[in-house]
Amino acid sequence: MHKIRFVAVAVAACWVMAAGAASNDYPSKPVRFISPFSPGGGTDTVARALALRLGDALGRTFIVDNRSGAEGIIGTELGAKSPPDGYTLLVGNLGTLAINPNLRKVPYDPLRDFAPIVQTTASSTVLVVHPSLPVKNVRELVALAKTRSLNYGASSSGTFLPMELFKQMAKIDMTHIPYKGTGPTLAGILSGEVQVMFGGAINTTPLVKNGKLRALAVAGDRRAKALPDVPTVAESGFPGYEANTWNGMLAPAGTPRAIVMRLNQEMLKILGTREVIDYMTADGAEPAGGTPEQFAACIRTDHAKWAGVIRDAKINKSN
Secondary structure, three states: OHHHHHHHHHHHHHHHHHHHHHHHHOOOOOEEEEEOOOOOOHHHHHHHHHHHHHHHHHOOOEEEEEOOOHHHHHHHHHHHOOOOOOOEEEEEEHHHHHHHHHHEOOOOOOOOOEEEEEEEEEEEEEEEEOOOOOOOOHHHHHHHHOOOOOEEEEOOHHHHHHHHHHHHHHOOOOEEEEOOOHHHHHHHHHHOOOOEEEEEHHHHHHHHHOOOOEEEEEOOOOOOOOOOOOOEOOOOOOOOOOOEEEEEEEEEOOOOHHHHHHHHHHHHHHHOOHHHHHHHHHOOEEEEEOOHHHHHHHHHHHHHHHHHHHHHOOOOOEO
C-alpha cells in the first residue's frame, strides 16, 4: 500500500515538474491561432488583434489560420482535434460553442473537447433597421410587425436565435432571409432586401454611427459603451430579454494546465491595456478576462440557455 502511494506521489510530482518545464519553455516555436470564420468578421478581428499582441508578449509568432465554413464548425473541429500541446489554439464564440451544438450534429463536444483559457470579449448584438423603415424604437417596430410583413436577415445561429427569442417575447412574426456570411447580410439590409437584423456590435456600430443603419436596441444585459444612447431590449419593454455574445480563447482538452494558465495570465495583461480596451470599445466590444473556470461556466450556461430557446421555438436539430 505504501509503495503504491509512493509511486502515485512520485508520478504526480513528475507531472508537476514536467508541466512547469513545459510552461517555462513555452512557446518554443510558432503558435497557430485558428479563426473559424472568414477574414474581416468580428471573431477574426479579435483573433488578429490578440495574436499580434500575444506574439509580442511571448516572443514567438502567433499565426492566424482562417478555417471558415459550416457556421464555424470546420475550424472548431480542427481546434478540438489538434494535439494538446499549446501550439494550436482556437478563438471560439457563442455560436460555435453554445448554439451550433444545439442546432445540429457537430463533430466535437463543446463541454468536453476543449480546455477554456480565457473569455476575450463580451459584446452585444444590436437590433438595427434600414433607415427607411418608419420606426424609431422597439415598441414601434413591434407595432409595425403586427400590421405588415417584415423580413429579417441572419447569417448564422448567433444572429438567428436572438431574433427568435425576441419574436417569442414580442409575440410577432417576421420572415427569416438567410445569408451566407455577415457581409452579405449587411449588404441585404443596406440595400433594403431585408428591413431588420440583429448584427454583431463590431460590424454594425460603424454603420450606425455614419447613419447607414438605425439602432433600436442592444441585446445584452447593459448598454454598449460604443452606443450609450441606445437602450437595451429589456429597457424597451421586454424585461428579461438578454442575448449577450462573446469570444474566447481555447486549447484542445488535455493541454497542460501550466500552459493554459500561462496563456491566461498573459491574456489578462493584454486585455487590461488601455490600447486594447480602446480598440475593442471602438468596435462595439469590451475586453472580458477572468479565469479558465469562469469561461467554462459561461459556455455551460449559454449552452443550456439556447437549448431552451431552440426547444421553445420548436426548431428540430439537423444532421
